[in-house]
Amino acid sequence: MIVTLIVLCEIGFWVLLAAGLALRYAAKKPRMGAAVLLCEPLLEVVLLVVTAVDLKNGADPDWKHGLAAVYIGFTLGLGHSTIKWIDARVAHRFAGGPPPVKPPNYGRARAVHEWRVARRWTVASVTALALLQAAVWYVGGDGDTASLRAWQERMLFLLGLNLVIAGSYTLFPKRAPAGDTKHVPGPPAG
Template sequence: MIVTLIIICEVGFWVLLAAGLALRYLAKKPRVGAAVLLLEPLLEVVLLVVTTIDLKNGAEPDWKHGLAAIYIGFTVGYGHYTIKRIDAWVAHRFAGGPPPVKPPRYGMARARYEGRLWLRTVVAAAVAATLLQLAIWYVGDASGTESLTGWQFTALRAAGIHGVIALTYLLWPKKAPPEDGPTRVEQTRVEPTRVERPPSVTKR
C-alpha cells in the first residue's frame, strides 16, 4: 500500500502542477491556479499520515517506509525549485513572460549554483533522516528498525556524494572556451577593372 501511495503522490504532484499552471496561464485565473499549487504539500502530509498509521497498526518497518521518508525529503528539498522552474518556462511559452534564466555554465557562478543545489540535497537528506529517526523511536525495540537505519545512511550518503561533486566545481571551476575567431578569411573578390576604349576617330 505504501508503494502504491508513493506512486499516487508522484502522479498527483504532476497533475496538480499541470492543472495549476493551466489555470494560471491558459484560463487566466491566477488565484485559482495558485490555490491548486498550494495543494501540493498535502500529498506529502497524506503519505506521512498513512505511513505512521501503517506502523501504528503493527506493520514491520521495512524498505517501503524508508522509501516514503526519502520521497518526502526529496519533495521538501526540490519540490518548490521544480515548480518554480516549470512555472517560468510555462510563463514564457504561453504568457509572453521573459525567457527562463539558464543555469550558469562556467567559473565561480557555476560553482555557486552547484553549491545551492547541494544545499537542497542536504535539506532533503536531513528531512528524510529526521522522519526515519522519529519512526525508529516510535517503533521502539521492535524488529526491523535496521532497515530504517539503513535508509538514513542512504540519505546521508547521497548528500555526501552530491557534496563531493559540487566541490569539484569549486576546486576545478569549468573555464569558458575562448571566443571563436573567424574560421576562415573571407577573400575579397576583386572585380576586373574595366578600361573604356576611346571613341574611334573616323577618317574623312
C-alpha cells in the first residue's frame, strides 16, 4: 500500500505541476495556478500520515516506510527548484519569457552554483534522516528498524557525496579555456 501511495504522490506531483502551469500560462490565471501548485505539499502530508498509521497498526518497518521518508525529504529539498526549473522553461517556450538561465561553467560562479545544489540535497537528506529517526523512535526498541537504519546510511552517503562535489568545485575550480570570451564568469544561477 505504501509503495502505491508513493507512486500516486509522484503522479499527483506532476499532475498538479501540469495543471498549475496550464492555469498560469494557457488560461492566464497566475494566482489560480500558484494556488494549485501550493496544494502539492498536501500529498506529502497524506503520505506521512498513512505511513505513520501503517506503523501504528503494527506493520513491520521495512524499505517501503524508509522510501516514504526519503520521498518526502526529496520533495521538500528538491521540489521547489524542480518547479522553478520547469516553470522557466514553460514560460520561455509557451509564454514568450526569457530563455532559462544556464548554470555557470567556470570559476567561483560555478562553485557557488554547486553549493546551492548541495544545499538543496542537504535539505532533502537531512529531512529524510529526521523522518527516518522519528520512525525508529516511533517503532521503539522492540521493532526491527534495520531497514530504516539502512535508509539513513544511504542518506548520509548522499549528503557526503554532494558536499564532496561542491567542495571539489571550490578547491579545484574549473577554468575557462584561454581566450574564451563566451564563458566569461557572470552572476551565479540560483
